[in-house]
Every structure is written in C-alpha cells, then in structure tokens.
Amino acid sequence: xxxxxxxxxxxxxxxxxxxxxxxxxxxxxxxxxxxxxxxxxxxxxxxxxxxxxxxxxxxxxxxxxxxxxxxxxxxxxxxxxxxxxxxxxxxxxxxxxxxxxxxxxxxxxxxxxxxxxxxxxxxxxxxxxxxxxxxxxxxxxxxxxxxxxxxxxxxxxxxxxxxxxxxxxxxxxxxxxxxxxxxxxxxxxxxxxxxxxxxxxxxxxxxxxxxxxxxxxxxxxxxxxxxxxxxxxxxxxxxxxxxxxxxxxxxxxxxxxxxxxxxxxxxxxxxxxxxxxxxxxxxxxxxxxxxxxxxxxxxxxxxxxxxxx
Amino acid sequence: xxxxxxxxxxxxxxxxxxxxxxxxxxxxxxxxxxxxxxxxxxxxxxxxxxxxxxxxxxxxxxxxxxxxxxxxxxxxxxxxxxxxxxxxxxxxxxxxxxxxxxxxxxxxxxxxxxxxxxxxxxxxxxxxxxxxxxxxxxxxxxxxxxxxxxxxxxxxxxxxxxxxxxxxxxxxxxxxxxxxxxxxxxxxxxxxxxxxxxxxxxxxxxxxxxxxxxxxxxxxxxxxxxxxxxxxxxxxxxxxxxxxxxxxxxxxxxxxxxxxxxxxxxxxxxxxxxxxxxxxxxx
Numbered sequence: 001x002x003x004x005x006x007x008x009x010x011x012x013x014x015x016x017x018x019x020x021x022x023x024x025x026x027x028x029x030x031x032x033x034x035x036x037x038x039x040x041x042x043x044x045x046x047x048x049x050x051x052x053x054x055x056x057x058x059x060x061x062x063x064x065x066x067x068x069x070x071x072x073x074x075x076x077x078x079x080x081x082x083x084x085x086x087x088x089x090x091x092x093x094x095x096x097x098x099x100x101x102x103x104x105x106x107x108x109x110x111x112x113x114x115x116x117x118x119x120x121x122x123x124x125x126x127x128x129x130x131x132x133x134x135x136x137x138x139x140x141x142x143x144x145x146x147x148x149x150x151x152x153x154x155x156x157x158x159x160x161x162x163x164x165x166x167x168x169x170x171x172x173x174x175x176x177x178x179x180x181x182x183x184x185x186x187x188x189x190x191x192x193x194x195x196x197x198x199x200x201x202x203x204x205x206x207x208x209x210x211x212x213x214x215x216x217x218x219x220x221x222x223x224x225x226x227x228x229x230x231x232x233x234x235x236x237x238x239x240x241x242x243x244x245x246x247x248x249x250x251x252x253x254x255x256x257x258x259x260x261x262x263x264x265x266x267x268x269x270x271x272x273x274x275x276x277x278x279x280x281x282x283x284x285x286x287x288x289x290x291x292x293x294x295x296x297x298x299x300x301x302x303x304x305x306x307x308x309x
Numbered sequence: 310x311x312x313x314x315x316x317x318x319x320x321x322x323x324x325x326x327x328x329x330x331x332x333x334x335x336x337x338x339x340x341x342x343x344x345x346x347x348x349x350x351x352x353x354x355x356x357x358x359x360x361x362x363x364x365x366x367x368x369x370x371x372x373x374x375x376x377x378x379x380x381x382x383x384x385x386x387x388x389x390x391x392x393x394x395x396x397x398x399x400x401x402x403x404x405x406x407x408x409x410x411x412x413x414x415x416x417x418x419x420x421x422x423x424x425x426x427x428x429x430x431x432x433x434x435x436x437x438x439x440x441x442x443x444x445x446x447x448x449x450x451x452x453x454x455x456x457x458x459x460x461x462x463x464x465x466x467x468x469x470x471x472x473x474x475x476x477x478x479x480x481x482x483x484x485x486x487x488x489x490x491x492x493x494x495x496x497x498x499x500x501x502x503x504x505x506x507x508x509x510x511x512x513x514x515x516x517x518x519x520x521x522x523x524x525x526x527x528x529x530x531x532x533x534x535x536x537x538x539x540x541x542x543x544x545x546x547x548x549x550x551x552x553x554x555x556x557x558x559x560x561x562x563x564x565x566x567x568x569x570x571x572x573x574x575x576x577x578x579x580x581x582x583x584x585x586x587x588x589x590x591x592x
Contacts, residue, residue: 137339140342160334231429275434
C-alpha cells in the first residue's frame with residue numbers, strides 16, 4: 001500500500017516536470033509576446049509609416065516595409081513642429097516644475113512623518129481627497145485665477161502650484177514620501193538632534209540623502225506627467241509657450257498654414273506619414289530617456305515602498 | 310515653550326506650503342467653479358460681474374445643448390467599461406510576470422512603456438491614423454457573433470475589441486503596482502497550499518485574490534481618476550471648447566465640469582462600495 005502511494009507521487013512529479021511545466025511556460029510566453037505585440041503595434045506602425053512616401057502609403061501591397069526610405073516626412077514635420085524651440089519649451093516647462101515638486105512634496109511629507117500636531121490626520125485625508133478631483137473641475141477657475149494674476153502664458157502658471165504642493169498628482173508623491181520616511185528609523189533624527197541639528201538640518205542632511213530612490217521616482221514621474229500634460233497647460237501656457245505635445249495637438253492646422261494646398265497641388269497635402277513622423281518626433285525624447293533610465297522607472301516604484309508596509 | 314508645542318509648530322511649518330497651496334490653487338478654484346456654474350458672468354471695467362441664474366446651465370446642458378448629453382454618456386460609459394477591463398487585464402499580466410521567467414525584465418519594460426509616452430495629442434494622432442486599431446476586428450467570426458446578439462449585451466464586448474490597444478496602454482502603472490503587491494505574498498503560503506493539494510486555480514481564488522484585494526481597490530481608483538482626467542475624452546474637450554462662449558463665458562464650462570465631477574464621484578463611490586474590505590465577522 002505504502003509503496004504504491006510513493007510510486008504514484010513519483011509519477012506525478014515526473015509528469016509535472018516533463019509535460020506540465022514546459023507547457024505552461026510556453027503558453028505564458030506566447031501570451032506575453034502576443035500582448036507585447038499589441039503594445040508595440042502602434043509604435044511599429046508609426047515608425048514604418050513615418051518613413052513611407054506618398055506612393056507607399058496609398059499602395060495596398062506595401063504593408064510594413066517601405067519600398068524606399070524617405071526622410072521627407074521628418075523634414076516637414078520638424079519644420080511644422082518648430083522643433084528645436086518646442087523641445088526646449090517642453091524641457092524647461094517640465095524640468096522646473098518637476099524639480100520644485102520633488103523637493104516640496106518631500107518637505108511636506110517630512111512634516112507629516114516626523115511631527116505630531118493637531119489636525120494632522122485631517123490634512124492627510126484632505127490631501128488624499130484632492131487626488132480624486134479631476135483636473136477639469138478647477139480648469140475654468142484656475143484660468144480665471146491666473147489671468148487675474150496676469151500669470152498666463154508664463155512658466156509661473158505651472159511652477160507656482162508645484163511649489164505649493166499642488167502640482168500634477170502631488171498627493172501621490174506626498175504619500176510616496178510619507179511611506180518612505182516612515183520606514184526610515186527615527187533613531188537617526190534623535191542622534192542628530194542631540195548633536196544640535198535643527199529640524200531642517202535633519203531633513204536636509206539626513207533624511208534627503210537616505211531618500212534617493214523616492215526622490216528619483218518622484219522626479220521621473222513628475223517629469224513625464226508634466227511633459228505629457230496638455231489639458232491645463234494648453235490653456236495656461238497655450239498661446240506663448242508651445243510644448244511638443246501642444247504643437248502636435250495643433251499639427252494638422254499648422255501644417256495647412258505652412259504648406260497651403262490652395263494652388264490645387266497634391267504635393268502639399270498632409271498624409272499619414274507626415275503625421276506619424278510628427279508623432280514620433282514628439283515621443284522620441286521621452287522614449288530615449290526611458291530606455292536609458294529604465295531601471296529607475298520600473299524598479300523605483302517597488303523600492304520606494306509605495307505599496308505600503 | 311514646551312518641546313511638544315515646538316514640535317507641533319515645526320510640523321505646521323513644513324505642512325504650511327501645502328495648506329496655503331491647497332487654499333489658493335485647489336480649494337478656491339474648486340468652490341469658485343461651483344459658484345460660477347450658478348451665475349451668469351459679465352465682464353465689466355471693474356472685473357467680473359456675476360448675476361445669479363440658478364440651475365439654468367445644468368438644465369441647458371441636458372435639454373438644449375445638442376452635443377453634451379451624447380459626449381457625457383459616452384465618456385461615462387467608456388470609464389465604466391474600461392476600468393474593469395484594465396484591472397482584470399493588468400492583474401492577469403502581473404500574475405504571469407510574477408513567475409520566474411527569462412525575459413521578465415524585458416516584458417516589464419515593454420508593458421510600462423506607454424505610461425511614459427502617452428499624452429492626449431499622441432493618442433489622438435495614433436487613433437486618427439489607425440495606428441491604434443491593431444486588427445480589424447470585423448474580419449473575425451467572434452466579432453460578427455457579438456454583432457448579432459442584442460446591442461445592450463454585446464456592447465461591452467465590441468467595445469473591448471475596438472479599444473484593445475488603448476486598454477493595454479492605460480494599464481502600465483497598474484501592472485507594476487499589482488506586481489509589487491504580488492511579490493509581497495510570501496512563497497511559503499503557496500508552498501503550504503500546494504502541499505495541501507491545491508491546484509493553481511484554487512490558489513488564485515483562495516490565496517492570491519483575497520491578498521491582492523486592497524491593491525485592486527487602489528488600482529481601480531487610480532484607473533478611474535486617470536481615465537477621467539485624460540485630456541482627450543469628449544467631456545474634457547467640450548469643457549475647454551465652451552470656456553469662452555460669448556453668451557455664457559466660464560459659467561457653462563463650470564456647470565459641465567461639475568456635472569462630470571458628480572458623475573465621476575458616483576462611479577468612484579460605487580467602486581469603493583464594491584471593492585472595500587468587508588469587516589470579517591468570523592475568522
């Protein structure tokens with residue numbers, strides 16, 4: 001009786017090792033690659049059609065690979081996007097608020113993590129509640145506010161909210177820092193306090209250097225979210241400071257102005273290839289950043305303990 | 310001064326920027342837009358002059374405006390349909406990625422990519438140029454099957470087929486978050502279950518799902534807020550479009566945004582009630 005049970009178990013283990021496990025693995029890989037293809041499809045489509053000439057675009061037999069590579073689309077898209085200028089606009093309108101946001105949310109979270117004061121829980125709950133307010137509820141009145149202050153079309157329209165902890169999704173970042181600071185032992189603070197450090201010195205000299213992963217995460221995500229934000233910045237910066245996504249938003253209209261088709265020539269007509277080239281130019285800076293900083297992007301989220309302990 | 314008082318003051322000092330910012334850049338615009346939605350705005354030399362009009366713009370939005378009700382219901386429907394799809398999809402992907410795989414880092418990198426590059430205009434361009442419709446679903450039998458059955462039942466399925474890429478593209482953060490949650494579940498629980506003879510299916514329903522449930526709630530809230538604030542959705546564009554209407558500047562947009570806000574809050578509330586942790590009556 002005992003023997004046969006052992007045998008059966010042995011058989012089941014070997015069955016699992018030789019058939020079931022490789023089969024599951026294969027299925028998982030197929031599924032993951034399939035999903036990966038679906039993820040990449042828009043990008044692949046964009047890359048190939050941005051290199052296609054008009055003849056290739058209308059030719060139904062040309063599906064993926066262009067018959068001849070043309071850079072004409074990029075040259076035109078580059079011009080219409082006002083490229084070096086738009087890139088520069090994007091860089092400074094996202095780097096400056098992102099820097100402000102990463103520093104100020106850390107400071108606020110430090111206050112919430114290390115000190116006991118009346119109404120603390122109330123402020124934390126209120127802070128989390130602000131995350132739920134969609135941007136467009138305050139869109140109109142933010143515009144009114146900033147135009148009364150005469151701050152529209154200047155970097156201050158995005159910089160000021162960021163420096164007061166009201167940037168894009170600030171609540172998430174404060175929460176992230178709060179979790180991270182709560183994980184740091186309080187013994188460090190106490191030791192520094194005995195040595196005569198004041199609270200800001202403790203923050204600046206001890207907490208900040210220990211929080212590098214949290215800082216990196218906050219900065220990267222603020223940067224990406226500020227870069228890609230168009231709803232609010234389109235309204236507040238829209239006329240003067242045109243970032244890359246804003247240029248892309250108005251691409252079709254601006255193209256028609258720069259390359260008029262009034263003379264009836266088909267050569268100037270906008271096509272898929274040009275629009276895809278413009279889209280590619282728009283996402284390329286972030287794409288390159290992502291490929292270089294991939295570890296920081298993906299792993300930092302886990303290291304900062306945003307999931308809570 | 311007592312030490313505790315000093316500490317409390319210091320705590321307020323550090324939180325103060327947020328409190329000021331909240332008052333000026335969040336609370337004030339928030340309530341002011343509620344106020345404006347009930348008033349008619351006139352521009353005078355002294356600034357803005359407002360006259361009370363009551364619910365006029367709210368009624369106008371649904372009774373007179375030809376486009377808003379359609380845009381509104383479409384957007385709400387999109388949020389309601391996309392959210393569960395995104396959550397289920399990202400949970401499945403996270404569970405698959407949680408195994409020991411050779412190319413795990415690569416897949417994670419791939420699935421997170423859209424989070425970095427997705428912005429309103431980029432998605433608009435991709436959709437406009439058919440780059441986001443991966444397969445023409447009309448060619449497939451299953452799509453035609455769903456087309457045959459009554460619209461109310463088939464709509465969610467057809468919606469899924471038509472928006473596949475967008476659903477995938479909005480799940481990057483959720484996948485990473487689920488993955489972090491899954492990695493917190495200790496391996497010994499799985500081993501214990503396996504020794505007790507549980508198969509993968511049972512393990513998923515009895516161990517993984519209950520332990521990952523708090524993450525489902527957080528992810529759902531994140532997804533709803535993310536989708537609701539996305540610059541491209543029809544409600545957001547109509548809010549921006551109506552901002553400078555000559556006969557009803559600001560107010561009509563404010564009223565629209567509050568209608569939308571109320572609807573989004575309702576969805577969030579329902580999601581919370583469905584997914585919250587129920588207090589255990591017995592252990």
